[in-house]
Amino acid sequence: MNAPVIGIARTLNYYAYYPFWQGFFDSLNLKTVVSSPTTKEILDQGVKDALAEACLPIKLFFGHIATLKTKVDYLFIPRIVNLNRKTVYCPKFLGLPDMIKYSYENLPPVIDIRVDNRNLKDSLLISSLKLASFFGFSKLQGFKAYREGIRRQNLYENLLQKGYLPVNEVNVNSPKLFSVKSSFKIALLGYPYLVYDNYVNLKILEFLHKNNVQVLTAEQVPWPIRNKYAPFTNKKRLFWTFSDRVLSSFQYFLKNVPDLKGIIHLTAFGCGPDFIVDRIMEIDAGEQQIPYLTLTIDEHTGEAGLVTRVEAFLDMIKRKSR
Amino acid sequence: MKTLRITFPYMGNYVHAFRGLLEDLGYEVVMPVKPSKRTLDLGVKYAPEFSCLPYKIVLGTYLETLPKGVDRIVTSGGVGPCRAGLYASLHEKILKKMGYNVEFIVLEPPLVDLKGFYKTVQKLNYKNYSLWYIYKAIKRNWRKIKALDTIEQKALFLRPRELKKGSVSAKYKEVLQYVINAYSEKEIDEAEQEALKQLDKIPVDLEKLVVKVGMVGEIYVLLEPSSNFEIEETIGHLGAEVKRSMFLTGWTRDNTLPGKSEELVSVKAAAKPYLPELIGGHGQDSIGNAILYIKQGFDGLIQLAPFTCIPEIVARTILTKISQEHNFPILTFFLDEQTGKAGMETRLEAFIDLLKRKKLQKLSKS
Numbered sequence: 064m065n066a067p068v069i070g071i072a073r074t075l076n077y078y079a080y081y082p083f084w085q086g087f088f089d090s091l092n093l094k095t096v097v098s099s100p101t102t103k104e105i106l107d108q109g110v111k112d113a114l115a116e117a118c119l120p121i122k123l124f125f126g127h128i129a130t131l132k133t134k135v136d137y138l139f140i141p142r143i144v145n146l147n148r149k150t151v152y153c154p155k156f157l158g159l160p161d162m163i164k165y166s167y168e169n170l171p172p173v174i175d176i177r178v179d180n181r182n183l184k185d186s187l188l189i190s191s192l193k194l195a196s197f198f199g200f201s202k203l204q205g206f207k208a209y210r211e212g213i214r215r216q217n218l219y220e221n222l223l224q225k226g227y228l229p230v231n232e233v234n235v236n237s238p239k240l241f242s243v244k245s246s247f248k249i250a251l252l253g254y255p256y257l258v259y260d261n262y263v264n265l266k267i268l269e270f271l272h273k274n275n276v277q278v279l280t281a282e283q284v285p286w287p288i289r290n291k292y293a294p295f296t297n298k299k300r301l302f303w304t305f306s307d308r309v310l311s312s313f314q315y316f317l318k319n320v321p322d323l324k325g326i327i328h329l330t331a332f333g334c335g336p337d338f339i340v341d342r343i344m345e346i347d348a349g350e351q352q353i354p355y356l357t358l359t360i361d362e363h364t365g366e367a368g369l370v371t372r373v374e375a376f377l378d379m380i381k382r383k384s385r
Numbered sequence: 386m387k388t389l390r391i392t393f394p395y396m397g398n399y400v401h402a403f404r405g406l407l408e409d410l411g412y413e414v415v416m417p418v419k420p421s422k423r424t425l426d427l428g429v430k431y432a433p434e435f436s437c438l439p440y441k442i443v444l445g446t447y448l449e450t451l452p453k454g455v456d457r458i459v460t461s462g463g464v465g466p467c468r469a470g471l472y473a474s475l476h477e478k479i480l481k482k483m484g485y486n487v488e489f490i491v492l493e494p495p496l497v498d499l500k501g502f503y504k505t506v507q508k509l510n511y512k513n514y515s516l517w518y519i520y521k522a523i524k525r526n527w528r529k530i531k532a533l534d535t536i537e538q539k540a541l542f543l544r545p546r547e548l549k550k551g552s553v554s555a556k557y558k559e560v561l562q563y564v565i566n567a568y569s570e571k572e573i574d575e576a577e578q579e580a581l582k583q584l585d586k587i588p589v590d591l592e593k594l595v596v597k598v599g600m601v602g603e604i605y606v607l608l609e610p611s612s613n614f615e616i617e618e619t620i621g622h623l624g625a626e627v628k629r630s631m632f633l634t635g636w637t638r639d640n641t642l643p644g645k646s647e648e649l650v651s652v653k654a655a656a657k658p659y660l661p662e663l664i665g666g667h668g669q670d671s672i673g674n675a676i677l678y679i680k681q682g683f684d685g686l687i688q689l690a691p692f693t694c695i696p697e698i699v700a701r702t703i704l705t706k707i708s709q710e711h712n713f714p715i716l717t718f719f720l721d722e723q724t725g726k727a728g729m730e731t732r733l734e735a736f737i738d739l740l741k742r743k744k745l746q747k748l749s750k751s
Contacts, residue, residue, distance in 0.1 A: 114702050116692065116719050142662060154466050154664035158699035161660050165706035177662075299474055302465025302665075335468055335695040338433035339475050346482050 066094055067198070069174070070135030072127035073098045073231075075120060075156065076143060078255035079305075081233045084139070086215035087191060090208035091200055096135055098127040100231040101262035105130060110362050112166060118333035119361055120256055121155050121162070123263065128163055137174050138163070144179040146187065147286065149293075150304040153336055223282035228268055231261045245277040249377075250316045252281055252344070253329030254305045257360065264329060265366040267358070267373060274377060279320065281312040288315060295343055306336040313344050317351055324380050325354040327373070332361035354380050388413050389456045389511060394443045395420055397608045398537065401565045402529040407459070409522035411512035415453050417446045420611040424449055429722050431479060437691035438720050439605035440472055442612055447476060451485050459509060462493040467666035467696060469605075525570055532564045532577040534632045539584050541629070544621030546589040554618055556587055593624070594748075596740040599678035601630045601671040602689035603697055606720055608632075613689055613718075614726040616733070620687075623737040628683070630674040631667070652677060659703050668696025675707055675715070684740040685714040692721035714739060 069088060071077065077097070088095045098105070101123060109126025117125075131138060140160045145151050155162075160175035176194050179185040188209055195205025218235045226242040249271060257263050258280055271278050292314035293300040293307055301307040309328075316323055326348050330337040341357055348355040356376045358369060388411065393403050395417040404414045418424065420442050428445030436444075447458065463470025473491045480487060490509055495502035510519060540557040547553045560580035567576040598620060606612045607629060617627045630652075656673030663669055675686050688704060690697030701717050708715040716736045718729065 114698055114705075116698050116701070118693075118695075118698075121698075144662070151466050154666065154668065154695040155699055157466070157662045157664045158660060158668065158696075158703075161662075162699055162702040165659070165703045295474065295478075299462075299471065302470060333693055334435065335437075335693055338435040338693075339468060339471055342433045342475060343478065346478060 066092070067136040068134070069093060069095045069137045069139050070128075070131035070171070071095055071097045071139050072124055072131065073100060074123050074127050074260065075159075075256050076141075078229060078233060078259045080143070080146075080216065082215040082219040082235050083187075083212040084141075085212075085233075087194075087208045087212035090211040091195060091198065091204060093198060095139075096131065098131050101127070101260050103262075106262070106362055113162075116333070118155065118335065119263075119331035120254070120334070121159075122362070123256075123260075124159065125163070125166070128167070132167065132170055135171055137172050138170065139174050141190070142175050142177045144177060144185070145181050145304075146178065147304065148180055149290070150300070150302060150307045153303045153305070155335075220282070220285075223280075224285055226278075226283060228278065228280065229259050230268055231259070242278045243272060243275055245275050246322055247275060248277045248279055248320060248323050250279040250313065250320075250323060250326045251329060252309045252313055252326060254309070254331075255282065257329050257331055263331075263360060265360065265364060265369045267327075267329070267369065270370055270373060276377070279316055279323075281308045284312040284315045292318075301336065301340065303336050306340050310340050310343060314347070317347065317353065323353060324384070325356065325376065327376070328355070328357045330357060330359050332359055354383070386512065390415050390454055391457045391459060392417055392447075392450045392455045393459050395446050395609065395611075396605065397610065398533045398561065398565075399530060399608070402526045402533065405529060405568070406522055406526040409526070410510060410514065410519070412457075415450055415455050417450050420446060420609065424611075425722055431483065435693055437468070437603075437694055438612055438722065439469070439603070439609075439691055440475075441722065442605075442609070443472065444476055444479065447480060451480070451487060455487055457488045457490055459490045459492065462491040464494065464497050465665055469666070525568075525573070528570050528573050529564060529567070532567075532573050532580075533561070535577060536561060536564065536580050536584070538632075539581055541617060541621065541627050543584060543587060543589055544618070545595045545624045545626050546591060546593050548588040548590055550622060552587050553584070553621070556584060560584060594741070594744065596625045596684040596737065596744055597628060597682075598625045598737075598740070599628050599630060599674060599683045599686045600689065601667070601674045601686065601700075603667055603691055603694050604631055606689045606691055613720060614724070614729055616687070616689070616718075616729070619730055619733055620737065623734060625684075625737045625740065628678070630670065655680075659707065660699070664696045664699055666694065666696030668700040671697060671700040672703055672707070675704055675713075679707075679711050679713050684744055685716070685736065687736075688715060688717040690717065690719050692719045694719075714743070 071084065085095065105126040106123055108129045109122035112129055113122040113125040128138065140163060142157060142160055143152055144157060160173050164170065164173055176190045177185045178187050178190045180187060183189065191209040192202055192205040195208055215235050222238050227238045228242050251258060268278065289308065289311040293311040295310060301310055326344065328341055328344055330341060345355055391407055391412040392415040400417065404416060407414050424445035425442055427448045428441030431448065432441045432444045460473050462473055473489055477489045490505060492505055493501055540553055544553045560583045563576035563580050564573060567573040600607065620627050652670055652673035655676035656669045660669050660672045671688060678686055688701060704715050
C-alpha cells in the first residue's frame, strides 16, 4: 500500500501554524499536499460552495478544500481551539471541520483532531501523539515528530519577528522575502491569511515593497510583549486569537514606534470580529493623529481600485509630513 | 445621597422586571424606548457597518435614551467567543467618543468569575442595601419574569387557534399589564392567574389543524420582537404554533447557577454528533434544538440570525444537511437593517403553506 497523502489548505491557519504540522508530518515521513496558492478559480469555487452569508476567508477555505478533496487520502482540518491559554479562535474556525463535512459529499476522511492547550486532554502534545498513533506510529515517534514541529514553528516565528513576510508560501528552510528597512513605516494589520496571501491582499505587500515602505505586521511583535498590550477597556481583551494579535500589536506599535507613518487595516467582507477591531483602532489611531485606512476585501475587489486607495493614502501621509 | 439615573438595553417584556429590580435598588429608571425605525436608524448611523443588528439596535436605544439624562447603563457581558461579550466595551468607547459621559456596569456570568460578579453587584448596589434585601428583590422580579414567560407561551399556543384574528394579541397586551403592575410575589401570582384566566376565555378552535414550528437562533433577535418584525405574531396569524427555544428564565438559570438544567444537557447532547464544539453565541443550541424538535414531531423550523452572526452561520451550514437527512423544512432569516416586513411575511406564508400541505399529506396517508 502506498503511503497516505494528507491534504492541507493554503489558507486560514496555514500562514500561522503550517511549519508545526509540516515538521510533524515530515518527521513521520508522511506525505502532505498543500493546495496551490489562491487563484480566482479557487475563490469562485468557494463562493459557490459556501453559505452566501459566510465571510470571505471561509469561502476561500471552501475553495481550497474543493481543489484538494479529489487528490488526497485525508483532509487535515484540525479543530484548533486554543494554543496560548488565553484566547480562542473565531467561532467559524471552531466549526470548520463540521461545516466542511456537512457541505460536501464524497469527501476523503477528515482529520479533525481537537487542540486546546487549556486542558491536558486536548493539548497540542497529546493531540500530536493521538495523531501519530492514528497513522500507526509509536508514542516515541509521535513525540519526536512533535518536537520537530515545535522546532520549525519557533524558527518560523523568529523569522516573522525579524520581518519575514511569507508571501503565498511558508518556507522555513529558505525564507525568501524580507521587508525593506526604511524610515517610512506603515503597520499593515490584519489576519495572516489576508496579509500574506498574495491573491487576497491584491498584491499590497508587493506594492508597499516597491514604494520603499517598511511594513510592520502583527506577527512581528512577540507574544510576551503583545500580551501586555492586550486589554483595551474594562480590562477585557478580544476573545479571538488573531483579533487579539492584531489589536495588541496595534497598541504596541502606537506606543513604541515613534516614526510610525500610518496604519492600514486589511479586513475581509463579512468578518464578524473585525468590526470591533476596526472601530477600536480607528478611534485610538484618531486620538494619536496617526493616519488610518481600512481596506475591506470581498470577492469583487479589484487590484487597481485598491492600489489607488493605498497610493492616495501614502501621498496624503507624504503631504502631511512635508 | 443623589439618586442615580439608570437605563439598560430594551429586550422584550423583560424590561419591566429589570425596571422593578433597579427601582428596588434605589435607582430612578430611565426606561429605554421600545426600539423603532428611528432607534435602528440612529444605531446604523453610529455603529460600524458590519456590526450585527442587535448591536445597532442597542446602540440606537442608548442614543435615544441618554439625552434624557442618564448616569449609568447596566448591561450584560460575556466571555466569548460570541461578539456580544465585547459589545458593552465597544458601546462605551463609541459613546465616550461622542461625548457622553456615562458609567457602564457590565454583568459578567457569575459562573466564570464569582468574585468579579459580586464586586459588580456591590457597585450596582450603591445604596448599600443588605444582601438579604437584594436577594428578596431579585426573587420578586425573577418571579415576574417567569410570569411574563408563562403568559407569553400561552399566547403563542392560543394565537393560531383563535376564532377572531387578532383577539389573542389584543387580550395578551391587556393582561400583560396585570403582571407589569404587580409588585409583591403574591400580587404577581394573582396577576398571572388572572391573566391566564382571561386568555382562556378567548374563543378558540382546539380541533383546528395547526402546524408546529420550532424557533431557534441568536438570543436578542429571538427575544426582542421589534428586531424580528414581531415574527411570532405573524406566524401565529398564519395558523402555526411557535415554540421558541429560548426564554430568559431558562437562559439565565443555565448561565448563573451551577449545574445545568435537563433541557440544556439534552440540547448539547443532541447537537454533539453534528457540532461537538461550543462555538459561542447559540450556534450549538440551534443545532441541538433542531434535532429535539424533529424528535418531538414538529413540522418545521425557523432560524433567526443577525446578518454576519458567526455562530448562526456555522449552524446554518450544518442545518442544511439536517434538513436533507430528516426531510425537515428549515427557513433561515438573516436579519439586518435592510430586511423588510413585507418580504419576510411573503416568505413565511409560503413556508407555512408548505408545512400545512406536508402535514395534510402525511395525515391522509396514515
